Amino acid sequence: MDPHRYCAERAARSGSSFYYSFLFLPQERRRAIVALYAFCREVDDAVDETSDPGVARLKLAWWRTELAAVYEGKAQHPVARALTDVVAAYDLRREQLEEIIAGMEMDLEHNRYPDFAALSVYCHRVAGVVGLLSAKVFGYSSPATLDYAHDLGIAFQLTNIVRDVGEDARRDRVYLPLDDIARYGLTPADILNGRDSDGMRNLLRFQIARARSYYRQALDKLPAADRRSQRAGLIMAAIYRRLLDEIDAEGTHVLKAKVSLTPLSKLWIAWKTWAAT
Secondary structure: OOHHHHHHHHHHHHOHHHHHHHOOOOOHHHHHHHHHHHHHHHHHHHHHHOOOOOHHHHHHHHHHHHHHHHHHOOOOOOOHHHHOOOOOOOOOOHHHHHHHHHHHHHHHHOOOOOHHHHHHHHHHHHHHHHHHHHHHHHOOOHHHHHHHHHHHHHHHHHHHHOOOHHHHHHHOOOOHHHHHHHHOOHHHHHHHOOOOOOOHHHHHHHHHHHHHHHHHHHHHHHHHHHOOOOHHHHHHHHHHHHHHHHHHHHHHHHOOOOOOHHHHHHHHHHHHHHHHO
């Protein structure tokens, strides 16, 4: 199968909110961002869909080797071959892609984070770096746009953490910082057991407020000159901010089930944002 078709089908199957922003890009940029997205999915799944940590580490080690092959023109995996076609054109640097792998590897080493400073390292690797690389694919003229893209990536990850708090707990993962949990009179066991309480509701509201502050911080940094080129990122932001509103409205529902938007809602938000930017 053609590598780019493989990546496109993988992205479409994922049902990710990001996929809807890709639909509006010119073909060449769409091919590049879909290849980057498919790479992120591959290394994420290497951890999340593997029950044995030793096997997961071997898979990530293989991807490091395959990533080296991308820059030598010797890649074998369809996603890596698709990346080979685009890394030079969009300045997608090997060390940044390796940092994403390092972020995924953190899930094999940590299932708790003592404070937000520690969590921020994880968010930077698995999402902030992805934001930077995405901004390069979309196109930019001002270095400030990279600062915007990094913070937007952090905002997306903080949204994911709140959305997936119950699902992660069922994997014995707690991404909410331990000092935040204690501040609201709770323990990790309260999250692992999905215990509803005023403290839990206040804890989740605090996490939602933190994510919203990162969206505002990111959008304030985006230069007007790059708004049109970064429309795909703005579509992602619009979809994710709506998702955050839904999570806020549902309260502690995230402890038991994932809150999501319908595909039609995502497409409608994507179209409105593209048309208005």
